[in-house]
Amino acid sequence: MSLDLKTKLDKELKDDAEIRNLWLEGIHNRDHRQTFKKINEFYDFIIVGAGTAGCVLARELIYNIPNINILVLEAGPPNIQVNDIMRSPCAYPSVSRTIETDWGYYTENQKMPGIVDPTKEVLNKGINYSRGKVIGGCSTVNAMIYTRGQKADYDLWAAQGPEYKIWDYDHCLEAYKAVENNTRKSPDEEFKKYHGFNGLLYVQDGQNDFDDIIKDVIKVAKNLGIPYNNDFNGVRQNGVGRYQHTMKDGKRFSLADGYLTDALKKVETYPPSKPFDIGSPHGLSDNAAKFVAVNVKSFAHMLNIIWDEEKKDENVAIGVKYFYDGRVHKSFIAPKGEVIICGGAFNSPQILMLSGIGPKNNLEENNIKVRKELPVGRNLFDHPSCCITAKVSVPNSTSTSQLHYSSSGLELGMFYKGDIKGKVPSQEHFLDERPDIQFHASTNLLDPVARANAKSGKKNDVLTLVSTLNLPSSVGHLELRSSNPFIHPKIFLNYYEKPDDLYLMMSSLKLSREIFKQPPLSTVWGVESDVDKEMSDEDWEHYIRKKAFSSSHACGTVKMAPESKGGCVNHRLQVYGTKNLRVVDASIFPTIPAGNLNAPTAMVAWKASILIEEDYKNKA
Ligand SMILES: Cc1cc2nc3c(=O)[nH]c(=O)nc-3n(C[C@H](O)[C@H](O)[C@H](O)COP(=O)(O)OP(=O)(O)OC[C@H]3O[C@@H](n4cnc5c(N)ncnc54)[C@H](O)[C@@H]3O)c2cc1C
Structure with a gap:
């Protein structure tokens, strides 16, 4: 924090403290005079x-x-307080950054040996970590993407002992269906096997037509041999397609x-x-x-x-x-x-x-x-993300779609397996039915560093490809910083402690770079990414750590x-x-x-x- 900002904040906190003392005096006064007593x-x-x-x-x-x-x-x-502005999917990027409804977590800086060159120390800088502090919790502020993971995830939970059988995929699927109220029009028999239509959580397919540039990302993906998938929650997760969302009539629908x-x-x-x-x-x-x-x-x-x-x-x-x-x-x-x-x-x-x-x-x-x-x-799992942002020289329809209330900017998804050696994934990886990378394409500026520095009005001439590690091996932890219940615990995310995670992310970012280079993205849209130059593995490691952000999926x-x-x-x-x-x-x-x-x-x-x-x- 700059000195100016710190001085300003100190002054604000001092002024707030004065009002807080007045409030405390009021509580004291009220409760001495109050006839209704506190009861257990x-x-x-x-x-x-x-x-x-x-x-x-x-x-x-x-x-x-x-x-x-x-x-x-x-x-x-x-x-x-969650009015229709907060329910508009286009407001998602601001909703998840609203001070009144967020816990304001910030993770710890962590130094660790580099993966590419273990003789050099690398830094994972602390990051903001959103957590909903409002009725509905994170479901009131999240990106509304409705996916469930894969069958193997739950079968792994169930493999912990005979009594854990209640957590296998078949049992979990029954619960998923009970909770879900899917509003897909004319679902086929296959879809019905995996979805519920009578639960209280509304789930709907994307409402808008994709932006033209996003349609072209799908074209490129198909040209690369990535299969189309019209239900990421169905029989298989891999492929490119449209996300389902926790929305009703085009608006956010929380668990509250x-x-x-x-x-x-x-x-x-x-x-x-x-x-x-x-x-x-x-x-x-x-x-x-x-x-x-x-x-x-x-x-x-x-x-x-x-x-x-x-x-x-x-x-x-x-x-x-x-x-x-x-x-x-x-x-x-x-x-x-x-x-x-x-x-x-x-x-x-x-x-x-x-x-x-x-x-x-x-x-x-x-x-x-x-x-x-x-x-x-202990056992703090998360889905680390990283992205590549490209400038788009031909105007796209972003600004209009952003204003459209039913677009969160996260409509296109893709699941595939990364290459463990950090190479661009091949056809075999795209067809693998245990994908470990989740990918979004968006016309929003999602890179948190670039976002913070962007001049207003200039945020949307971009195409962002986000990669997320969905089955990371690195595990973090959190510990108490204080016995004061209002002081946040220390959170150590431990991103990229394990080599596999780094190389899988590298592999996925290299694929993003390839996607940008393909026509019609390169030819029609004039897409130019910020990592076009040749990069060594060490450069990639530096990039991945510097640009790391979280999908806000802490668990475990x-x-x-x-x-x-x-x-x-x-x-x-x-x-x-x-x-x-x-x-x-x-x-x-x-x-x-x-x-x-x-x-x-x-x-x-x-x-x-x-x-x-x-x-x-x-x-x-
Ligand atoms: C920005 C963001 C984007 C996300 N995007 C998606 C997405 O697109 N799709 C998706 O599936 N998931 C997404 N997630 C993740 C998902 O929403 C969460 O993993 C899930 O909602 C967690 O549910 P929970 O019940 O474990 O915790 P929460 O929903 O966080 O609920 C915990 C509640 O407990 C309250 N609480 C905590 N401590 C106390 C206390 N001491 N006293 C009283 N109350 C307390 C909190 O205020 C909160 O309301 C996102 C999350 C965030 C933050």
């Missing part, structure tokens, strides 16, 4: 985080388990829109024969009825789990402590209840660690008492696996060494699926709801 509320289930997973879970539990009540805590604002909205419709009292206790709608009383409903609190930041101190050795979760409207609140679970953490891949591990569950050293460094030692925060940090294999939760997503505590979100993925993660997370939550329901009904 009781719920059957407390769900922490109203993101992709939390929304699905709340809806499935409230409708499937009779007479329960649920508290959903969300640190971010309500999604009534589909699931939480529906969950909130259910409001009853139980038992009907008893009077409703006006003073404490969520109290635990034998003499009064309770609300059978989902109670959502936004701007409610969970601090840590409350444990039963009388059963110290058993680590029994009995409630949660959270910061809300300037005060610390406590909510508890009723008998048979559970605390379910759905905070996402960075926050769920942080919450566990703040509650004493995690790696011993890191907890002790932060003066947190260790209740259960588990490798929480509270791994579902046997405890002896580094697991933190079992196959039913219960946290080892604890009672009444589960984690349900992208952090439980044992390995990363080879596709975008919104749909897989919703799928996991839907399956989790069945496991929770079974366990609830089996409790005495």
Whole structure:
């Protein structure tokens, strides 16, 4: 940060602090005079985080388990702020960078030995890492691409032991179909095998015709021998084609829109024969009825789990402590209840660690008492991306399509296998049915470095080809920086620690360069890329590290696996060494699926709801 910016920020923070003190004084004053006192509320289930997973879970539990009540805590604002501007797909690039609805994560700088020349040290500079902090979580801010990964991804999860069979592809496919409401017109029989039409998550095919230049990218891809694929979520993933999107009528459709909205419709009292206790709608009383409903609190930041101190050795979760409207609140679970953490891949591990569950050293460094030692925060998977941007000398239709509300600029996708030696992939790679590269072509400027430096109005005379490593071998981790629940953990992405990752990315970028050189892109459009010169492998490594950005697909940090294999939760997503505590979100993925993660997370939550329901009904 430049000195000028730092001085400006320091001044702003000082001014803010003055107002914050006035606000605190107001809270103090109010609560001394307030006649309604803070009460300890009781719920059957407390769900922490109203993101992709939390929304699905709340809806499935409230409708499937009779007479329960649920508290959903969300640190971010309500999604009534998510107006039609935020729902317009063309607004996606700004929506995911909105300070009010983002956690503001920044990853750690990492030095490591180079891959091409291990005698030289290379730097992975820290990057901004978007995470939705709003009702709907990342599904409210994401790029809306609907893909699920490949059959082999889930069969790998299931291979961890006989009890993990419930996570094989066939079982997961059933859940995908249950969640999905696909609106493809006249789907054929093949399509119907893989898609659902009655779920609450709307999925639609792209609405617009492609830009002319994007049509030409498809032509080039076909000329290179890349097969056309009209369903990346069908029998095979490889090929070039059009993405499906989580949209309805051309607008963003989040899991909050589909699931939480529906969950909130259910409001009853139980038992009907008893009077409703006006003073404490969520109290635990034998003499009064309770609300059978989902109670959502936004701007409610969970601090840590409350444990039963009388059963110290058993680590029994009995409630949660959270910061809300300037005060610390406590909510508890009723008998048979559970605390379910759905905070996402960075926050769920942080919450566990703040509650004493995690790696011993890191907890002790932060003066947190260790209740259960588990490798929480390890196994951080992500999909690293990189792109090549080309200037386009012939005007294309970008500006009009960008203004079209139903275009996110990410309509064309391609999946293929990279070459492990870093060469341009060949026909054989394009036909491989375990692709490890995902590719987008866009007329938006997606390179974060170039974007930051672009002069306004000049952003769109470009063609960007993005490559993403979908099955990376390098694994990162996160650790607590502080026991302060408002301070972000340290995130180490560890991109390109393993040689295969670097060479696969190199291979894909070389293919992008070839695509730019092909007619009609080179002849009709005058496409000129920024990496036209000859580049050594070392140059490529430098380029890839410098331009690295994330697809925002963090996962795996509270791994579902046997405890002896580094697991933190079992196959039913219960946290080892604890009672009444589960984690349900992208952090439980044992390995990363080879596709975008919104749909897989919703799928996991839907399956989790069945496991929770079974366990609830089996409790005495
Ligand atoms: C910019 C961006 C683009 C993406 N593009 C795509 C895409 O095109 N397609 C796709 O499939 N996937 C995409 N993803 C990824 C996908 O959306 C996420 O992987 C998925 O939504 C994760 O779901 P989750 O439930 O695990 O976490 P989240 O959706 O992040 O939900 C976690 C929720 O918990 C809340 N929370 C966290 N801590 C606390 C706390 N202490 N107290 C209370 N609440 C808390 C958070 O505010 C958040 O609302 C994208 C993600 C981003 C950020």
